[in-house]
Amino acid sequence: MTTQSTTFVNDEAARVSGETLGFSFGANWKKFLVTVDEPIIGSAMQSFTAFTHLASLAPHEFLDLGCGSGLSSLVAIRLGARRVVSVDIDPHSVDCVRRLRDQENLGEDRWAVHHGSVLDEALLESLGRFSYVHSWGVLHHTGAMWRALANVVKHNVEPNALLHLALYNAHRSAPRWLRVKRLCNRSPHILFPLLKNGYLALLFGKMLAQFRSPIRFVREYHATRGMSFVRDMDDWFGGLPYEYCSPDQALDFLAERDFSMLRIKTTRSCGCNEFLFRAGGGLDPAA
Numbered sequence: 001m002t003t004q005s006t007t008f009v010n011d012e013a014a015r016v017s018g019e020t021l022g023f024s025f026g027a028n029w030k031k032f033l034v035t036v037d038e039p040i041i042g043s044a045m046q047s048f049t050a051f052t053h054l055a056s057l058a059p060h061e062f063l064d065l066g067c068g069s070g071l072s073s074l075v076a077i078r079l080g081a082r083r084v085v086s087v088d089i090d091p092h093s094v095d096c097v098r099r100l101r102d103q104e105n106l107g108e109d110r111w112a113v114h115h116g117s118v119l120d121e122a123l124l125e126s127l128g129r130f131s132y133v134h135s136w137g138v139l140h141h142t143g144a145m146w147r148a149l150a151n152v153v154k155h156n157v158e159p160n161a162l163l164h165l166a167l168y169n170a171h172r173s174a175p176r177w178l179r180v181k182r183l184c185n186r187s188p189h190i191l192f193p194l195l196k197n198g199y200l201a202l203l204f205g206k207m208l209a210q211f212r213s214p215i216r217f218v219r220e221y222h223a224t225r226g227m228s229f230v231r232d233m234d235d236w237f238g239g240l241p242y243e244y245c246s247p248d249q250a251l252d253f254l255a256e257r258d259f260s261m262l263r264i265k266t267t268r269s270c271g272c273n274e275f276l277f278r279a280g281g282g283l284d285p286a287a
């Protein structure tokens, strides 16, 4: 893995996928982190509890694989998780999570942070098993989505645990987006801004034609998991490797490994489908 002050190239993902990579998720998360305030944390908590129907994580040990900015890990802390462990392959993401942890005045015992990959079985095994495993929008960026998911199931999920995932949807436009992302990664200074800004001009133009306000749309965007539209656009155009699956493919993969689905939120676009599974049973998530 190579890091400079603001860039990081995920050499492992490049090797595994054969892609040319030029985008650092973590550098983007660092820009996001400076905007994180209590209303954003509140939105992230609200989205989490609305999806899971869990008002508290008090009994849980929470593993956040591919933690990004660390916002979901922070949500778990605020919801009372007994212990949180955050992992990311991008050192800039690791910096972000450590900063959030410092702000909360917490130490390693309550909130541990690791730099590493979900493709590294030795690392996953060393982390142990958890009652809540969370990996939102991550496994499809590893270069080996199914292997990554199999690793997590094999090493980190304790019996009866909750497994919370978001995976890109196999939408008909996905192959086209893959080509766009490849162009953006091969030409980060010219094609990336050109394609992204062209898309934004089209999107905002369409909104105006429908008498919808782009300003309001961007302002209200953080209601979605506390995220930022501007940062999500960079993540979307730059985020490579890019794999995707249908909800059924994810369900079948996990049903074969004795998981039952508790909740699902599907998309009709090329965004993420969100899943909450129970290992080895179909009880209510509050149980």
Ligand SMILES: C[S@@+](CC[C@H](N)C(=O)[O-])C[C@H]1O[C@@H](n2cnc3c(N)ncnc32)[C@H](O)[C@@H]1O
Pocket: 013, 025, 026, 065, 066, 067, 068, 069, 072, 087, 088, 089, 090, 093, 116, 117, 118, 119, 135, 136, 137, 138, 141, 142, 235, 239
């Ligand atoms: C789209 S972001 C999602 C971040 C966070 N889970 C969230 O929901 O906001 C994907 C994250 O996965 C991380 N990632 C990609 N491949 C990884 C790997 N092999 N192991 C661990 N983290 C990885 C990236 O560095 C990035 O921070």
